[in-house]
Amino acid sequence: MLRATLDQMRASAGRLAAAGIAILLGTAFVAASLLASATMRQATHDAFTASYADADLVVSADADPLTSAVVEDIRGVDGVHAADLQTYFGLDITGAGATEWVSISPTPSDPSLQVGELAEGRQATAPGEIVLSSDVAERLQVSVGDTVQTSWTPWDPDAESAGDPQVESLQVVGLIASTENFFMSGSGGQIPADQLEEWRVAQNGSDEFWGSVLLALADDADPAAVRTAVEGLSTVAGAAVQTVPEIAEQRTAEQTGSDVTFLVVMLAFAAVALSVAGLVITNTFQVLVAQRTRTLALLRCVGASRGQIRNSVLGEAALLGLVASTAGLALGAGVVLIGVRVVDSFFPSSTLGSAVPFSWTVPVVTVGVGIVVTLLSALVPARMATRVAPVAALRPVEGPSDERAGRGRLVLAISATVIGALMLAGGVTLSLSLSGTDAADAGMLGGLALGVLGGLISLSGLLIGSVFLMPKLLPALGRLAGRGIPARIATANAVRNPRRTAATTNALVIGVALVVMMSTGAFSARQTLLTQLDEQFPVDVAVGVNDRSQSVTPAQVETVADTEGIASHVTLRTSDGTLDASDGSIGVRVTSFAEGDPASVLRSDVLDGLEDGVLLLGSAQGLTIPDGEMLTLTGNDGGSIQLRVVRADVGSYTAIVTPAAHEAIAPDAPITTVWAQLEDGSDPIGVIAAVQEGLNEISASDPEAAVLEVGGAAVERAAFSQVIDTLLAVVLGLLGVAVVIALVGVANTLSLSVLERRRENATLRAIGLTRGQLRGMLAVEGVLIAAVGALVGVVAGLLYGWAGAAVVLGGFGAVELGVPWPQLGAVAVIALVAGLLASVLPARSAVRQSPVAALATD
Amino acid sequence: MTQTLPTPAPDHSARSAVRAVGLTKIYGRGDVAVHALDGVDVTFAAGEFTAIMGPSGSGKSTLMHLLAGLDTATAGQAWLGGTELTSLNDDQLTVLRRERVGFVFQSFNLLPMFTAEQNIGLPSQLSGAKLDQEWNDTLITTLGLADRLSHKPHELSGGQQQRVAIARALSTKPDVVFADEPTGNLDSRSGTEVLSFLRRSVRELGQTVVMVTHDPAAAAYADRVVLLADGRIAGSISDPTPESVLAGLDALRQPAATVVG
Secondary structure: OOHHHHHHHHHHHHHHHHHHHHHHHHHHHHHHHHHHHHHHHHHHHHHHHHHHOOOOEEEOOOOOOOOOHHHHHHHHHOOOOEEEOOOEHHHEOOOOEEEEEEEEEEEEOOHOOOOOOEEOOOOOOOEEEEEEEHHHHHOOOOOOOEEEEEEEEOOOOOOOOOOOOEEEEEEEEEEEEEOOOHHHHOEEEEEEEEHHHHHHHHHHHOOOOOOOEEEEEEEOOOHHHHHHHHHHHHHHHHEEOHHHHHHHHHHHHHHHHHHHHHHHHHHHHHHHHHHHHHHHHHHHHHHHHHHOOOHHHHHHOOOOHHHHHHHHHHHHHHHHHHHHHHHHHHHHHHHHHHHHHHHHHOOOOOOOHHHHHOOOHHHHHHHHHHHHHHHHHHHHHHHHOOOOOOOHHOOOOOOOOOOOOHHHHHHHHHHHHHHHHHHHHHHHHHHHOOOOOOOOOHHHHHHHHHHHHHHHHHHHHHHHHHHHHHHHHHHHHHHHOOHHHHHHHOOOHHOHHHHHHHHHHHHHHHHHHHHHHHHHHHHHHHHHHHHHHHHOOOOEEEEEOOOOOOOOOOHHHHHHHOOOEEEEEEEEEEEEEEEEOOOEEEEEEEEEEEOOOOOEEEEOOOOOOOOOOOEEOOOOOOOOOOOOOOEEEEOOOOOOEEEEEEEEEOOEEEEEOHHHHHHHHHOOOOOEEEEEOOOOOOOEEEEEEEEEEEHHHHHHOOOOOOOOEOOOOOHHHHHHHHHHHHHHHHHHHHHHHHHHHHHHHHHHHHHHHHHOOOOHHHHHHOOOHHHHHHHHHHHHHHHHHHHHHHHHHHHHHHHHHHHHHHHHHHHHHHOOOOHHHHHHHHHHHHHHEEEEEEEHHHHHHHHHHHHHHHHHHO | OOOOOOOOOOOOOOEEEEEEEEEOOOOOOOOHOOEEEEEEEEEEEOOEEEEEEEEOOOHHHHHHHOOOOOOOEEEEEEEOOOHHHHHHHHHHHHHHHHHHEEEOOOOOOOOOOOOHHHHHHHHHHHHOOOHHHHHHHHHHHHHHOHOOOOOOOOHHHHHHHHHHHHHHHHHHOOOOEEEEEOOOOOOOOHHHHHHHHHHHHOOOOOEEEEEEEOOOOHOOOOOOOEEEEOOEEEEEEEEHHHHHHHHHHHHHHHHHHHHHO
């Protein structure tokens, strides 16, 4: 029987290859998900391990903070070769080109405790010396031998405001190679340990810290004994003493929550791809069994039992599953390996490549899943094969008669669809009704759970019911294909075997519905959140002084205004003022517009209430100032004015007044800010960079000019859009695999039709159907099946997408439901073109069939 | 080769619907080559009901396929009226079959998803021509299908299906109708009925029918029987009766038996 199985497989290699591709793509997904997840875990583990250098033991603050004294105590323990504090100290470092906030750590006392590698120069050993990580040095534009300014502010418990910054010049004596590990340790530089301790204590006002101490043991020390001795130290009480592997294990486990989420999401995509592949395989094996009816019957005639026939089909499926999923394993692993290479080449500090682990789990699970899915999918066709009666060998091949689906199925389909839809609606209602209340989060999660469940149930109902739905929809769509006889025959053919057509379209419905759902959800999310951004960050670009004693020079304003991509700008004057309310007075930043039309730069209507005699007041803690109250605003040079308060979302302690009012209380208020709006379609990141560059040039030529900070929502808006678009592209790519698999299924179904309708097609050819018309007929059938699947998928996907957006985004305010026309268009075009392509091969074999041969009564 | 060489057929194309000149069909090459047809010269007159008979493997189906433009000849010529078929390409042959040839098959070959009426209208719809309603009504009345038009094939008996097939074949008023064992799948009563309809379509409606059969009783309905053996014309019987046809067939078997023996 095995020989017969193998011979049959060889004979149907082409068709098996199509089904194999479906399984290959699905299992590649599984392999890639598992491997990528394991790689991320390993990389996290490696990074933690490396951040403790070659330390033998690590003492980490746990219940209580550690103090500086702990280091000396530990160094005194017998068998300890070296011990270093691992603390971080944050400070501003100014180099030739820029200032950056950097977190630095102490110079290690022993090479084994050095995190990262010294790339150039030497360690910082004396006060006044500093070692920088090479990427920080690059950004600051300094190299070994240069001097940098450091600045940090000591803690003074008595001072009312922050004290004077401590500024020092340090010489760069060495560079540490930046690696991802070094980055993860959080350190951008090193200074001698004593100096770091001194600064740290001065900055914090205490020598307590929540860091850790790294220990290196002497070569002949007994680790267990040292560990016990260290744990016995009074200064170590309340701290954890662990080896590096123990810590890495623990920290990785803490980190793994997100890895598991990633794995679950990826495997969900894999499950989608595999279910679609399963439907396709079922169809393929049905084609194969139909094709071999005569052979199977002959085998039965010469004595093969039903069991042998069934095992032959299942054996074929198992073998196909084995081969295809092995190829899928190779593809998935290849994708991960290439992906890791790409990441490593984009981020020189990344060392993911060395973190790809090998374990038996990935191949075993991947191939196992592939074989099981293939076998399950082949069960129905295998049963079909056992039903082939031996006498079938003696009869001409006829297509199967129509199988009518039962009433029970209809009831099940309708009730599942309706119940699922109701649950979905319930989920949306729950989330929307609770949004804005304290229970909003719970409402969102509950709504999401209910909605997802409802979505799954209604989709199942739809898929079960497609046997009834598709034969209704197909003729309607078929009318669009024209009144010509080939189109009419194609339409009639497409509904002849409702079960098979339904199975084929279901595969497509799943893929398309998910693609459209994600597109719609992402589209609505972007619309909704961009509206939110408009309200929260109404200004695209804001350029302003940090130090309010300084002002923006006209040259700087001009630079901003003249930058390409800036559509309009306004300047703002600011002065300090005091607002006297009935229950006390508060300091506010009085702001007014100097030149330009505020409406031309603002994306929200927040300033609509501004008019003479009005003060727009943002939030101010501690005071209850109702809308409409008349209050006195006093400028810092004594002038005051009575204004009516209008509460508006303009930023805390900000009071916006008209230029006239501002003139009355602070005529000398300087220009402190420029707001600008970008031209539509301009690249925000590029424009902001250009603005920054222009301002840098002014700073270079005019040392007196204030250093301006460039901000605003444009970059956030763009970054936000980009994140959604990127995620969407990835998700669509992943789901696209399912659609591709489904289209392989359309081709298979058409092949089966061609096979079963040999005689009919031959008759049509004999009575006058041209080859072109026959091709057209099959093309229409393919397009119709693809189109009906895409149509149902699009409608379902839109509804699911909207429901999902309403549930998840309801808490963010009004949800803007949109239709992602470009994506829908793409889905429609792909489905139609693919339906057309799917008909090419079956049509070729149909056209080649000589009418004479097919008509011969055999 | 004692057979006389084919003489140029006398030109009576005004009266001939279908004509073969030196028609040859060889399957395979070299040692395994099979001469299914070996230089056949035959003429089927318009307005006549002709039966082609011969033992299995005599080439009668091949001859019909070549004359109907369903298959291509290895050598020789086939004429349908004034059109020479062997020079036509597949699309031209398809259009020719659609407009000028009708087919009746042994297993009816109706499209199962269409009603009887839709099946009858199929050839004219394929060519985009308007159905001749008067002619169509005549056919339906003659064939007794008036109350069966909205039925699908599986709701019809074998004889009814074959009558629908005959109506389909005649619906375009073709130059010739080829019937391939039209009674092969029918009981004798339905078979008789179908043969009577074919003869009526010739006698009363002026059609031309060429029928392939191996049943002498069926062949006796024809005006003339052409006998075929080993790919060659072996004779012809005018105004046949079952007895005369059987006798003709018996005569054919004698030399064949010698060859086999």
